[in-house]
Amino acid sequence: MPHFFIDGKKIETKQGKTVIEAAYENGLQIPHFCWHPELSVSGNCRMCLVEVGMPKRLPDGTPEIDDNGNPLVNYIPKLQIACATPVSDGMYVNTKNEKVVEAQEAVMEFLLINHPLDCPICDEAGECKLQDYAFRYSDGESRFDETKNHKDKRQKWGPNVMFDAERCISCSRCIRYSQEIAKQDVLTFVQRGDHVTIKLFDGTQLDNPYSMNVIEICPVGALTSPDFRFKARVWDMSFNDSISFADSTGSNIKLGVRNNEILRIEPRTNPYVNRHWLTDDARLNSYEFVNKNRIIQPLIKQGAEHVPSSWQEACQAVADGLISFKPNEIMFLASAKATNEDNYAFMKLARQVVKSPNIDFLEHIDKSFNDEFFLAVADRAPNTNGAIAVGIKSEESHIKAKELAESIKKGYIRALVVLEEDFKNHEHIIETLDNLEFLVVLHYNHNKITQKAHVVLPASTYAEIEGTYTNKDRRVQHLSPALVTKENLRFMGMKMSRLDKFGAFNDKWTQHELRDCKQSWRIIANISNLLGTDWKFKNSEDIFEEISIKIPLFANMSYDKIDEYQGLVLGKGNNPDPKLINYESHVFKPE
Amino acid sequence: MNNTKNTEVERRSFWEKLYIPEIAKGLGLTLAEMFKPKFTRQYPEERWEPLGSYRGRPVLVDDVDGERCVACGLCSRVCPALAIEVNADETDRDKERFPVKFEINMLRCIYCGFCEEVCPEEAIVMSKDYELVFQRQEDAIMDKEKLLVPVAQLQDRLEFLRQYR
Numbered sequence: 001m002p003h004f005f006i007d008g009k010k011i012e013t014k015q016g017k018t019v020i021e022a023a024y025e026n027g028l029q030i031p032h033f034c035w036h037p038e039l040s041v042s043g044n045c046r047m048c049l050v051e052v053g054m055p056k057r058l059p060d061g062t063p064e065i066d067d068n069g070n071p072l073v074n075y076i077p078k079l080q081i082a083c084a085t086p087v088s089d090g091m092y093v094n095t096k097n098e099k100v101v102e103a104q105e106a107v108m109e110f111l112l113i114n115h116p117l118d119c120p121i122c123d124e125a126g127e128c129k130l131q132d133y134a135f136r137y138s139d140g141e142s143r144f145d146e147t148k149n150h151k152d153k154r155q156k157w158g159p160n161v162m163f164d165a166e167r168c169i170s171c172s173r174c175i176r177y178s179q180e181i182a183k184q185d186v187l188t189f190v191q192r193g194d195h196v197t198i199k200l201f202d203g204t205q206l207d208n209p210y211s212m213n214v215i216e217i218c219p220v221g222a223l224t225s226p227d228f229r230f231k232a233r234v235w236d237m238s239f240n241d242s243i244s245f246a247d248s249t250g251s252n253i254k255l256g257v258r259n260n261e262i263l264r265i266e267p268r269t270n271p272y273v274n275r276h277w278l279t280d281d282a283r284l285n286s287y288e289f290v291n292k293n294r295i296i297q298p299l300i301k302q303g304a305e306h307v308p309s310s311w312q313e314a315c316q317a318v319a320d321g322l323i324s325f326k327p328n329e330i331m332f333l334a335s336a337k338a339t340n341e342d343n344y345a346f347m348k349l350a351r352q353v354v355k356s357p358n359i360d361f362l363e364h365i366d367k368s369f370n371d372e373f374f375l376a377v378a379d380r381a382p383n384t385n386g387a388i389a390v391g392i393k394s395e396e397s398h399i400k401a402k403e404l405a406e407s408i409k410k411g412y413i414r415a416l417v418v419l420e421e422d423f424k425n426h427e428h429i430i431e432t433l434d435n436l437e438f439l440v441v442l443h444y445n446h447n448k449i450t451q452k453a454h455v456v457l458p459a460s461t462y463a464e465i466e467g468t469y470t471n472k473d474r475r476v477q478h479l480s481p482a483l484v485t486k487e488n489l490r491f492m493g494m495k496m497s498r499l500d501k502f503g504a505f506n507d508k509w510t511q512h513e514l515r516d517c518k519q520s521w522r523i524i525a526n527i528s529n530l531l532g533t534d535w536k537f538k539n540s541e542d543i544f545e546e547i548s549i550k551i552p553l554f555a556n557m558s559y560d561k562i563d564e565y566q567g568l569v570l571g572k573g574n575n576p577d578p579k580l581i582n583y584e585s586h587v588f589k590p591e
Numbered sequence: 592m593n594n595t596k597n598t599e600v601e602r603r604s605f606w607e608k609l610y611i612p613e614i615a616k617g618l619g620l621t622l623a624e625m626f627k628p629k630f631t632r633q634y635p636e637e638r639w640e641p642l643g644s645y646r647g648r649p650v651l652v653d654d655v656d657g658e659r660c661v662a663c664g665l666c667s668r669v670c671p672a673l674a675i676e677v678n679a680d681e682t683d684r685d686k687e688r689f690p691v692k693f694e695i696n697m698l699r700c701i702y703c704g705f706c707e708e709v710c711p712e713e714a715i716v717m718s719k720d721y722e723l724v725f726q727r728q729e730d731a732i733m734d735k736e737k738l739l740v741p742v743a744q745l746q747d748r749l750e751f752l753r754q755y756r
Binding site: 118120121125153154229230233235236 | 661662663664665667668679680681686687688711712
């Protein structure tokens with residue numbers, strides 16, 4: 001294994017690594033704009049200039065040593081870019097000496113010459129690499145007093161990407177991303193010198209299903225999303241780790257929340273799942289239902305109207321309803337959109353308490369999303385594998401979810417309990433629900449199904465709960481709450497942004513709707529305890545502990561361990577994938 | 592030791608105990624003050640016009656071509672009392688961002704002037720307005736309509752600020 005020295009520190013690395021990679025893997029960050037570990041090296045930002053040299057050798061091959069016993073180093077007279085310089089054995093690299101600092105200041109001065117410096121307006125401010133580096137690696141002075149070069153602002157590159165040419169520092173990350181990762185080669189540099197800008201080829205658009213990742217990797221605010229543009233400042237939001245709800249990829253995400261509303265979803269690096277990327281669909285279509293049209297209290301149908309009620313009344317109504325039918329007349333419809341914990345509790349209620357043989361769930365397959373790229377998958381529910389793994393198997397159910405519509409029509413099924421299911425892609429079932437004598441729905445939004453329900457129980461969405469999803473590769477991943485409900489109010493206090501945390505009752509920003517919804521397993525446990533059981537789960541972790549004891553696939557798993565290894569594969573609780581170093585483009589590492 | 596001895600009353604002299612000369616002395620002082628110049632004024636008939644350096648109610652500058660604020664949110668961030676709330680959106684103007692909502696909760700404001708100091712656009716300044724009376728708490732939350740003040744009325748403050756830039 002070759003070893004080399006960065007600022008005198010000895011570093012072991014693999015053959016063929018570049019200086020910047022080897023440094024990053026050892027916790028040293030060399031400033032850079034255009035380098036990204038997933039993309040090819042272009043070396044055009046010049047920010048990662050370092051001094052590189054090899055020790056002088058005597059004719060017999062031994063290193064020449066000065067009077068103090070230190071080896072004499074032959075430095076290359078010109079600085080080299082760390083992103084394109086492969087490490088060779090015994091190499092000396094300086095990243096902090098006078099020459100390098102001078103070069104970094106010069107590069108920053110050059111980059112800022114035509115940059116509009118409109119940070120107060122720019123959305124990237126607060127998480128901008130250029131801003132951070134200007135603070136740390138620039139001497140803060142510009143000798144440029146000519147007029148700045150103006151370019152086109154507000155260019156629409158595609159349905160989900162806006163481009164501001166003035167802010168662009170021509171790092172070419174977006175060009176390389178669309179060529180190499182998204183495989184849609186539509187971007188290119190045009191013009192020369194300080195007039196250089198990025199253009200789409202004539203008649204093309206950046207409209208691939210992964211286009212919004214260019215916004216993520218853009219080191220400055222040149223690329224923005226029309227969806228989020230100017231909505232909030234980065235420092236006003238809290239970012240909480242979660243797992244994507246959009247599909248069974250289980251992409252790791254961060255939820256950007258302000259005033260108890262999700263404003264944006266961005267990817268979180270997980271080398272085993274989504275690497276650095278996220279589909280546009282997962283970014284855009286999995287937060288509206290969390291923010292809007294929510295059921296905020298339990299509802300019971302009296303006549304044709306839904307009447308708000310207390311949790312006690314609503315759960316009692318469900319318990320009374322369930323006893324009045326024969327167990328095999330009741331169908332329990334679990335969900336691929338609910339967590340492992342919720343599905344487990346639901347299954348326990350169905351099999352052990354009500355003793356119904358009918359428990360199944362609907363799959364959400366939409367072939368239009370399938371392509372050769374690894375992120376977009378046809379399975380549109382986040383936890384299909386998890387539902388199966390906790391023991392909800394179609395073949396074990398007397399009446400299968402596929403036959404549900406028919407069974408209701410024929411009168412085999414007279415009561416139905418629906419867990420977080422919206423019957424998307426299964427619309428034919430919705431009409432038959434009118435034939436049911438008793439319909440209980442646990443859901444977050446008002447929709448056609450909740451309209452027909454006799455009891456509606458407001459469930460918390462994925463953004464408000466603690467739990468686990470099992471993705472398409474059978475990887476169990478942990479999601480933690482990002483939004484406040486009445487249930488998690490005390491617990492969430494510390495995770496909120498500054499404004500949410502310290503607001504008083506007469507501050508406008510704290511006057512958001514506080515929803516009285518509960519995580520599904522809590523509702524299920526309430527009902528179950530009214531039917532005579534004695535479940536003592538205090539939090540999701542208790543349920544997960546029981547799952548890990550009772551179900552061999554989940555053996556040796558715990559939330560802490562899942563967090564530590566960024567997810568554990570089913571059946572491999574004891575032998576997790578090795579931890580890898582996660583590159584975060586916009587995380588500015590303190591030294 | 593007996594502590595009741597050597598009290599205030601016992602220490603007084605004979606003339607002091609009489610009180611009458613003391614009353615005359617006091618009245619003399621009052622009489623003398625009547626002929627000295629006055630420091631008070633007949634507020635609200637007579638008003639005080641503060642100097643440019645005075646930090647009154649923070650206001651938004653309404654420039655000739657519209658509001659200066661670009662809703663960067665720095666004032667809201669720097670405010671130690673969390674009095675300011677800004678919500679931004681996009682406009683067609685050159686500076687693409689503008690505040691759809693700009694609210695200062697005057698019950699929270701402590702008139703420190705940090706918002707003015709941090710503002711990159713010189714859009715929020717401390718005015719000379721010191722008369723703040725509210726009938727209800729809701730009235731104390733000032734929206735953009737109440738906050739926007741024409742730039743002509745703020746010249747004193749803007750000049751004062753320029754001295755220290």
